[in-house]
Amino acid sequence: MILKKKWSNQACKLRRECAEEITEDLHRNFPEIAPRALNILTNLAENAESESVRLCATSDLLDRACLA
Numbered sequence: 001m002i003l004k005k006k007w008s009n010q011a012c013k014l015r016r017e018c019a020e021e022i023t024e025d026l027h028r029n030f031p032e033i034a035p036r037a038l039n040i041l042t043n044l045a046e047n048a049e050s051e052s053v054r055l056c057a058t059s060d061l062l063d064r065a066c067l068a
Contacts, residue, residue, distance in 0.1 A: 041061055
């Protein structure tokens with residue numbers, strides 16, 4: 001448990017230190033990432049075995065389209 005907390009603290013520290021770089025990478029790569037993410041979310045909304053996963057994916061799609 002102590003090791004898990006240590007890793008969590010290190011991850012939080014690294015995320016804070018690299019926040020600007022992470023944000024820049026996301027902005028730069030978004031045009032590539034977004035269509036794939038949309039396809040994955042659409043596939044989950046249509047084909048997931050779990051009803052709760054389908055519901056969440058559908059809700060997320062509508063939310064992102066500003067329809068919910």
